[in-house]
Amino acid sequence: PLHPGNSVSTALVIGAVGVVFGDIGTSPLYTIKEMFNPHFGLMPDSATVKGLLSLGFWSLILVVTIKYVMVIMRADNQGEGGIMSLTALAQNGVRKGSRLAYAIGVLGIFGAALFFGDGMITPPITVLGAVEGLAVLSPDLGRWVVPLSLAILVGLFSFQRFGTARVGRIFGPVMVTWFVAIGSVGAWNIVQNPGVLEAVNPWCAFEFFRSHGWHAGLVLGAVVLTVTGGEALYADLGHFGKAPIRWGWCAFVLPALLLSYYGQGALLLVNPAAVANPFYMAVPGWAQGPMIGLATVAAAVASQAVITGAFSVTAQAVQLGYLPRLQILYTSEDAMGQVYVPAVNRMLFLAVVLLTLGFQSSTALATAYGLSVTGTMLIDTLLLAVLAWTSWPDSRKWVLPLCGVFLVVDLAFLIANGAKLFSGFGAWVPLIIAVAAFTLMRTWRRGRELLHEEIAKD
Numbered sequence: 068p069l070h071p072g073n074s075v076s077t078a079l080v081i082g083a084v085g086v087v088f089g090d091i092g093t094s095p096l097y098t099i100k101e102m103f104n105p106h107f108g109l110m111p112d113s114a115t116v117k118g119l120l121s122l123g124f125w126s127l128i129l130v131v132t133i134k135y136v137m138v139i140m141r142a143d144n145q146g147e148g149g150i151m152s153l154t155a156l157a158q159n160g161v162r163k164g165s166r167l168a169y170a171i172g173v174l175g176i177f178g179a180a181l182f183f184g185d186g187m188i189t190p191p192i193t194v195l196g197a198v199e200g201l202a203v204l205s206p207d208l209g210r211w212v213v214p215l216s217l218a219i220l221v222g223l224f225s226f227q228r229f230g231t232a233r234v235g236r237i238f239g240p241v242m243v244t245w246f247v248a249i250g251s252v253g254a255w256n257i258v259q260n261p262g263v264l265e266a267v268n269p270w271c272a273f274e275f276f277r278s279h280g281w282h283a284g285l286v287l288g289a290v291v292l293t294v295t296g297g298e299a300l301y302a303d304l305g306h307f308g309k310a311p312i313r314w315g316w317c318a319f320v321l322p323a324l325l326l327s328y329y330g331q332g333a334l335l336l337v338n339p340a341a342v343a344n345p346f347y348m349a350v351p352g353w354a355q356g357p358m359i360g361l362a363t364v365a366a367a368v369a370s371q372a373v374i375t376g377a378f379s380v381t382a383q384a385v386q387l388g389y390l391p392r393l394q395i396l397y398t399s400e401d402a403m404g405q406v407y408v409p410a411v412n413r414m415l416f417l418a419v420v421l422l423t424l425g426f427q428s429s430t431a432l433a434t435a436y437g438l439s440v441t442g443t444m445l446i447d448t449l450l451l452a453v454l455a456w457t458s459w460p461d462s463r464k465w466v467l468p469l470c471g472v473f474l475v476v477d478l479a480f481l482i483a484n485g486a487k488l489f490s491g492f493g494a495w496v497p498l499i500i501a502v503a504a505f506t507l508m509r510t511w512r513r514g515r516e517l518l519h520e521e522i523a524k525d
Contacts, residue, residue: 085368088316090299116335118266121272123290130477133469134444143304158172182302188422200344213423256349284482300312374415382408388512438497
């Protein structure tokens, strides 16, 4: 078989936890802090904290659990996932050469281009977000944040050539420890103030919108940080298969994330001043040093999800004729989807170093983050709707209404992140990266078509 997609073992689940969930698993480092960014003008009072926690909770349920883990993962292309696989499946259901087929191809390529933009921003924002904990221990250590972050990123990209399986074996136990740690700290804070659990009620989110008006719409640009990395779950499908990813998410990762977010919320209800860095301030003083160390390692792992996803998307783009024939190394004897692309690794590394030096902090990078992710998620929804309509007659009745719900959520996130374009140049960075990648892929594809036409004439 091309891929052990339906088999589940503890080793596979731990490997998936180590590679696939790193990005979304380290979002608690900076998400709550960014929700109370002075740009939004929100105060950490009880109603606001509960409203934002409710928005985060239902975003995780709707976008990650239902959309990606339950529905989109059904769309595997011979064991492979990601936006290129979804594009190919959607095109298979329509007439070849039709305008719809062309539109699907353009959408899919732009989504892949946006994913590359995401892959360049995720490593620096997660590593910076973790290392910034040093400033909580001592303000004098703040000057070491950028140099230490660069050193970690150099090590991470140097390690890619060993392959996903080996990376997963090493990183898996680290991420298991990470999720146990953040879940335990969250639970400890929730016990101190169990009233925070009221935020599970979606009415808290409605009340938040009612009381804050248009400001509530803008803060969705920070709420979306709870689900960034969700698209990487599908992109990494070829590395581990559906079952290990689903088990890892539902049984382990999702509960740990919810405990961490609600634990930070419980702290803010008692100590609003902790909004400066709620993740680290929620940790007992004796454990802050070890937590910073663990978070720093976990942040390096977090980048793994989008890096391996970028390798998969590149390999599929080469096979579909959208990129030149790059060197693609297969790193596993069992799973065809486990690949390493040296050229992409070098390109991502260069971009990550430049972004780290240019933005210098996770807060500055948060301005640029989100637009590429939400764009990719919106395109995934549109392609899923086409696939369900043309190729899933038995599931069409329930998938298409769900696509309507996903579309509303994705558009809300996209509009909120689009507003960042007016707040400075930083927000334009992922868009510029995506447009450059899109132009490259479309130009190469069109050039190949013209060349084949000329050869056919001769």
